[in-house]
Amino acid sequence: MDDPVYKAALARLVALLDEARLRGLPNFDCAALATCSSDARPSVRMINVFVPQNDGAVMFFANRLSGKGCQLTGNPRAALCFYWSELQEQVIVEGNVKEASEAESDRLWGRRTRESQLAAWAAPQGETVAERGAVRQHVQKFRKQSGFDRVPRQSDWYAYSLEPDRIEFWPSGWHRAKERVRFVAGEAGRWSSEMVSP
Numbered sequence: 015m016d017d018p019v020y021k022a023a024l025a026r027l028v029a030l031l032d033e034a035r036l037r038g039l040p041n042f043d044c045a046a047l048a049t050c051s052s053d054a055r056p057s058v059r060m061i062n063v064f065v066p067q068n069d070g071a072v073m074f075f076a077n078r079l080s081g082k083g084c085q086l087t088g089n090p091r092a093a094l095c096f097y098w099s100e101l102q103e104q105v106i107v108e109g110n111v112k113e114a115s116e117a118e119s120d121r122l123w124g125r126r127t128r129e130s131q132l133a134a135w136a137a138p139q140g141e142t143v144a145e146r147g148a149v150r151q152h153v154q155k156f157r158k159q160s161g162f163d164r165v166p167r168q169s170d171w172y173a174y175s176l177e178p179d180r181i182e183f184w185p186s187g188w189h190r191a192k193e194r195v196r197f198v199a200g201e202a203g204r205w206s207s208e209m210v211s212p
């Protein structure tokens with residue numbers, strides 16, 4: 015996306031992610047992902063987000079049969095809310111979501127942690143677990159089986175890309191009253207920005 019206003023907004027998000035990473039903040043790349051079923055029931059949960067590259071979309075990984083996966087199939091619209099308390103920064107990103115190709119999903123799967131890759135194989139996400147410790151045992155089994163080999167992508171897991179049409183920065187606590195800035199894609203996808211009262 016070539017729009018300079020969009021590029022500025024995305025660069026500001028990437029700079030915050032970089033700062034959070036460099037400061038060693040735990041889960042620096044996590045955000046709450048809100049989705050909504052087609053009958054208007056909202057859900058929210060934490061996810062890991064890939065730091066956007068080359069002015070691209072915001073990507074994350076999910077199981078297409080999970081709650082969020084099913085909601086996104088029926089209603090491909092989502093919002094992300096990042097918050098780093100140490101930086102006193104909140105960023106909200108909203109947009110339409112698309113499932114990435116198999117090739118792109120394979121590529122980004124390789125950037126997931128090995129533990130999350132093994133967990134994806136251990137049991138279908140969201141399925142009822144009959145016995146305490148069963149998931150841990152399954153993960154152990156897959157860890158042994160795979161040894162030092164690459165863990166292939168489990169076929170229900172896909173990368174998703176959220177194409178932002180609104181990005182909002184709320185850079186302080188109430189007491190500091192710094193500017194809250196909203197970037198939005200308007201008619202014909204042209205981006206603009208405005209300051210908003212906190």
Ligand SMILES: Cc1cc2nc3c(=O)[nH]c(=O)nc-3n(C[C@H](O)[C@H](O)[C@H](O)COP(=O)(O)O)c2cc1C
Binds near residue numbers: 057058059062075140
């Ligand atoms: C810090 C953190 C990071 C997480 N990252 C992911 C992720 O990248 N992808 C994912 O599917 N679930 C992730 N989860 C688990 C989700 O929050 C959620 O429990 C799970 O995906 C099932 O959600 P759903 O049933 O609404 O789809 C993460 C949880 C935490 C606490």
